[in-house]
Amino acid sequence: MDLLYFAWVREAVGVGHETVDPPEAVRDVADLVRWLATRSPGHAAALADPARLRAAIDQRFVPLDAPLGDAREVALFPPVTGG
Amino acid sequence: MIRVSIDPAPIELALELAALEARGAGGVASFTGVVRGDGGVTALELEHYLGMTEDALCTLAEAAMARWSLFGVTILHRVGRMGAGERIVFIGTAAAHRREALDACAYLIDRLKTDAPFWKREWRGDSATWVEPRSSDAEAAERWQA
Numbered sequence: 001m002d003l004l005y006f007a008w009v010r011e012a013v014g015v016g017h018e019t020v021d022p023p024e025a026v027r028d029v030a031d032l033v034r035w036l037a038t039r040s041p042g043h044a045a046a047l048a049d050p051a052r053l054r055a056a057i058d059q060r061f062v063p064l065d066a067p068l069g070d071a072r073e074v075a076l077f078p079p080v081t082g083g
Numbered sequence: 084m085i086r087v088s089i090d091p092a093p094i095e096l097a098l099e100l101a102a103l104e105a106r107g108a109g110g111v112a113s114f115t116g117v118v119r120g121d122g123g124v125t126a127l128e129l130e131h132y133l134g135m136t137e138d139a140l141c142t143l144a145e146a147a148m149a150r151w152s153l154f155g156v157t158i159l160h161r162v163g164r165m166g167a168g169e170r171i172v173f174i175g176t177a178a179a180h181r182r183e184a185l186d187a188c189a190y191l192i193d194r195l196k197t198d199a200p201f202w203k204r205e206w207r208g209d210s211a212t213w214v215e216p217r218s219s220d221a222e223a224a225e226r227w228q229a
Contacts, residue, residue, distance in 0.1 A: 007130055007202035008213045059135035075132060079216040082160060082201025083116055083172050083192060
């Protein structure tokens with residue numbers, strides 16, 4: 001699974017992209033966030049407060065309780081601020 | 084006709100408005116967002132989700148075309164770094180009459196704020212802070228839920 005991070009999430013994690021193979025128990029985006037937070041202090045800092053995070057699966061916005069299913073690309077980022 | 088572009092290059096307002104006028108509509112409405120220099124902001128930096136952003140903006144443009152009778156929709160968003168006073172976003176709509184053009188334009192900028200994956204960072208000299216979303220932006224987007 002390809003992971004993308006943007007804005008301060010990217011800065012805290014330390015990379016904008018990584019490839020991971022989460023265990024089967026990781027079923028939805030919130031599970032993924034909790035699992036990723038154990039990977040490094042940077043991940044832990046970026047993902048500590050899920051209420052500050054938004055997500056997309058295969059380039060579509062989804063809520064954090066969305067099932068991962070056959071997701072190929074998951075992105076985690078702060079609320080958007082364009083315009 | 085839909086024109087969507089995400090580009091670091093400056094937005095050429097006169098060209099974009101002329102292209103919309105050439106659609107043969109009776110009215111053209113537009114919104115231009117400009118980098119505010121208040122609070123000591125010297126520059127703004129725009130990050131986006133390459134691949135998803137263009138789809139998100141096309142989806143918005145198609146939704147506007149479906150909701151109002153429009154001759155054309157243009158959505159341009161700059162990315163990268165830009166200084167105070169520079170244009171950051173342009174929305175243009177062409178329609179037979181003013182109400183459709185104005186309503187569609189307001190819809191597009193309100194929805195762009197919440198539905199497109201862009202992130203702003205404000206620079207004040209050498210220090211940078213990520214911009215937090217405003218709750219009024221979410222309320223403005225909600226208003227268009229039909």
